[in-house]
Amino acid sequence: MPHTNRTTPHPRALSFDRAAAQYAAARPGYPPALFTTVEELIGRPLSGARTLDIGAGTGISTRLLHDRGAHVTAVEPGPGMAAELHRSLPQIPIVRGDGNRLPFATASADLITYAQSWHWTDQALAAPEALRVLRPGGALALWWNVSDHSVPWIAGQDARLRRFFGADGGAHGSPVRSRDLPAGLGFVHRTVPWMRRVPLDTHLANLGSHSAFLVLGDEPTRRFLTEERVRLAELFPDGTVEESYVVDLSVATR
Template sequence: MEQERDRQARSFGAAADTYERGRPGYPPEAVAWLVPGDARTVVDLGAGTGKLTRALRAPDREVIAVEPSDGMREQFAQVLPEVRVLPGSGESIPLPDNSVDVLVCAQAWHWVDPARAVPEATRVLRPGGWLGLVWNMRDVSVPWVAELERILRDYGPATNEERQANQVGEPFGPVERRDFRWQQPITTAEALDMVASRSYVITLPSATREELLGRVRALLADRQPTEMPYVTEGYRMRLRRASPIA
């Protein structure tokens, strides 16, 4: 189980270009809620191809990406060549103590081991700094999206990401939560890439993967969607005190 999880966590690099084409960005309102305007050093943890990173940039702000997958970092460097992207993970962030105002983690906190990642976030954040976690969830209140989820559920464990914001705890303050509803304009090809870039789809045996993609193709041909509706779930919490290491 743990091995399968590791395999899936490492799988993204193999489909980094599909990921870049198929995955959504994040709505500006969510980014503004997660990252105070005066934040000077912002780290995007598990940055992938930089889907959130591009929305974090602002004048007088340094944005640093941390990403464990070589393939994702390569894709990142092509898309955002001007942003520093470092090899690292939630469990090992290659930055000094007390050096970060906001640490954000988009669609990736469920891959970290909170027992090691919370102390690491505590170490790099300045006292009073913010940890922001965000997940884009497909809006299953829309009937064709609910049908898509039913197909995905036939092939994988959890179709929407398993959120772990409540596993942060001390020395962070209470978790604040806000949802943001929005729609991403999407073509059939992009909707297929969104499915194909999911970790458990990447790691399926090829015949099973083709079967799944065939069913999704048929659904999309029938419904011809032009938008993918999302609910972006934001969670933020503030570091109460300095790291014991500092």
């Protein structure tokens, strides 16, 4: 497993290392419709595509790209996350690094993906690096799972998170606005709704695996999640939480 660490990642990005196993077990994946939409927008199947999954974490998107037939290399700065990825996906090559300075040859990739990770980059560095590494006709795909705030119980939880962390904080994520993406790349945007049903414990572990909680400390995190457990147990008396998401997808072709 090659190791290259050429940049200093965002400090909060490395907070995930302390919860790598929890992250792998509790975080949501992505629906098949997302990858079908990616294929439509890039104009080719994922099968056989030379793909770099940047900020791969524990390999949630890496595994799904591999399952679609992509020749995928995972790129991850955190040693704990990279170790968890290697444990579960030993067949996938892993490079230690991040998007700000990609340790790959010019024009060597058909597709570069960022699943839940573009916001950890310095866009002034990451966008030119992606364009350098993509072959002509290659594509950059960025996506985020965003909790569907049109669902009343999710909106209520989001309000509690914002009160707890402050107006700009939280663990649900926010829809990615076009002005937050690098200008001049001609991004095309799509949304893909989906849902999953998980035990209450998994839902709370998912919340607790977000960086806002990981940098907060054990005691205030435990207090919030304990109170949230009581509220959600009333809403979901059978102990199964229905999480609704909208994947916010942006794709640009070089």
